Amino acid sequence: MALQLCGSAGALELETCRITANEGRSEVEANCGRLDVPLDPNAVEGQSIALFVAVVDALVEEPAPDPFVVIAGGPGDASTRFFAQSEAAFARILRERNVLLVDQRGSGKSAPLHCDNLTGQVLGTGVGADADALVRLTLDCMQTLHHDPRFFTTSLAVQDLERVRAALGYERMNLYGISYGTRVAQHYLRRFPRHVRSVVLDGVLPPTVALGPQVTLDSQAALEALFTRCREDAPCHAAYPDLEAHFDAVRQRLRTAPVEVTFDDPRTGAPTTVPLDYTSLAGVVRLLLYSPLTASLLPPLLEGAYRGDYRRLAARAHAIAEATEELAVGLNYAVLCAEDEPFWGEVDMDAQARTYLGSMFVEVARGVCAGWPSGPVDEDFRRLVASDVPVLLLSGELDPITPPRYATLAAERLGNAKALVGAGQGHGMLMVGCAQRLMADFVESADFEALDLSCLERVRPFPLFASPMGPGP
Numbered sequence: 001m002a003l004q005l006c007g008s009a010g011a012l013e014l015e016t017c018r019i020t021a022n023e024g025r026s027e028v029e030a031n032c033g034r035l036d037v038p039l040d041p042n043a044v045e046g047q048s049i050a051l052f053v054a055v056v057d058a059l060v061e062e063p064a065p066d067p068f069v070v071i072a073g074g075p076g077d078a079s080t081r082f083f084a085q086s087e088a089a090f091a092r093i094l095r096e097r098n099v100l101l102v103d104q105r106g107s108g109k110s111a112p113l114h115c116d117n118l119t120g121q122v123l124g125t126g127v128g129a130d131a132d133a134l135v136r137l138t139l140d141c142m143q144t145l146h147h148d149p150r151f152f153t154t155s156l157a158v159q160d161l162e163r164v165r166a167a168l169g170y171e172r173m174n175l176y177g178i179s180y181g182t183r184v185a186q187h188y189l190r191r192f193p194r195h196v197r198s199v200v201l202d203g204v205l206p207p208t209v210a211l212g213p214q215v216t217l218d219s220q221a222a223l224e225a226l227f228t229r230c231r232e233d234a235p236c237h238a239a240y241p242d243l244e245a246h247f248d249a250v251r252q253r254l255r256t257a258p259v260e261v262t263f264d265d266p267r268t269g270a271p272t273t274v275p276l277d278y279t280s281l282a283g284v285v286r287l288l289l290y291s292p293l294t295a296s297l298l299p300p301l302l303e304g305a306y307r308g309d310y311r312r313l314a315a316r317a318h319a320i321a322e323a324t325e326e327l328a329v330g331l332n333y334a335v336l337c338a339e340d341e342p343f344w345g346e347v348d349m350d351a352q353a354r355t356y357l358g359s360m361f362v363e364v365a366r367g368v369c370a371g372w373p374s375g376p377v378d379e380d381f382r383r384l385v386a387s388d389v390p391v392l393l394l395s396g397e398l399d400p401i402t403p404p405r406y407a408t409l410a411a412e413r414l415g416n417a418k419a420l421v422g423a424g425q426g427h428g429m430l431m432v433g434c435a436q437r438l439m440a441d442f443v444e445s446a447d448f449e450a451l452d453l454s455c456l457e458r459v460r461p462f463p464l465f466a467s468p469m470g471p472g473p
Contacts, residue, residue, distance in 0.1 A: 078108025113330025424461025
């Protein structure tokens with residue numbers, strides 16, 4: 001049955017559907033539709049693209065009038081996929097409010113900018129390619145895209161979200177952004193403040209920060225913090241007394257002589273063979289550091305590789321490559337080359353080279369962006385947002401990409417904001433139960449005085465594994 005909602009931007013017809021993630025293993029019932037928007041807002045008679053929109057109904061018969069908007073990260077992840085994968089984290093909010101999901105232009109089912117020849121590469125999990133080869137592959141992909149990649153920036157994405165709001169007839173909305181999604185949420189707040197009731201920023205990226213070279217330095221700091229924690233944790237240190245030295249040895253070994261590894265795919269049970277080199281090792285370490293739960297796996301993973309058993313490491317690299325297949329790499333570069341790389345300034349390449357990730361990310365980005373067309377960016381895009389709208393900022397103490405200092409910076413001109421830090425947590429607080437409750441209570445009241453913050457005192461990092469079987473006693 002179709003539901004037609006009308007607003008100032010015209011009608012948007014929604015029909016019952018299912019949004020999915022994990023190759024269909026996770027699914028959520030919703031009402032879905034498409035809204036045509038101009039590819040170039042300055043050429044409204046020109047080419048258009050269709051935005052994929054989904055509304056997940058609240059449990060109550062008469063939900064609150066202001067929906068909760070979930071904005072995914074990446075750039076390149078789809079909000080519908082992200083929500084289907086993490087629906088349980090929003091259960092409290094869904095009791096009273098509809099959830100609005102818009103796949104950002106360039107992602108999901110909204111004119112996606114996919115690069116099939118780059119699966120896994122954008123996150124540093126690809127194998128066997130040097131910087132020059134990755135630049136060539138990326139620019140080759142650009143030639144295959146169905147739409148002009150200039151018109152896929154954050155400045156245009158927030159206009160899309162406003163068109164959807166108007167089409168659905170919502171007066172105000174509550175925004176949740178994670179990682180890059182916090183950049184989108186902040187810019188929407190800047191452009192359309194009267195339509196925002198509250199904002200939750202999770203893993204905060206301030207508009208003044210150009211992501212790039214600092215990522216490798218912060219990830220190196222997170223890895224060193226893990227090594228320190230293992231030395232100070234009696235079971236971990238007893239099991240892995242030379243963990244840092246053994247990691248360095250594995251790095252050098254795989255840099256010199258990549259290997260092919262056969263393992264049983266943990267999902268299918270089928271024998272699977274993958275190549276493994278230094279770049280895949282670095283990519284696995286980087287992504288496992290995002291969460292304290294997955295970071296706890298690193299000690300036995302690295303020790304096993306040091307002893308010549310690469311199966312668990314290869315399985316992780318394979319799983320990460322599969323998980324990133326749906327990431328729209330073209331959108332990632334459309335944002336990077338317009339909003340970040342032009343503002344890096346001079347980069348200390350020696351400092352980059354001293355990190356476990358090395359200098360490849362900077363080299364590839366510079367090479368790609370030299371040939372990638374830059375799209376429109378609003379004049380005030382890189383200024384801190386000034387607003388009195390209630391904004392809750394969530395950070396993990398050990399976040400390797402958007403550390404807590406970024407939330408402090410983003411809050412400087414927010415007159416009604418509160419920044420919270422989860423002890424020992426990583427990138428994004430969404431899966432921390434305490435944060436889920438605080439977020440739901442905040443969205444319900446839009447009042448910080450109504451929050452009971454005592455649960456934060458009980459937040460702890462997941463204990464490190466002292467063996468492949470689990471943490472020590």
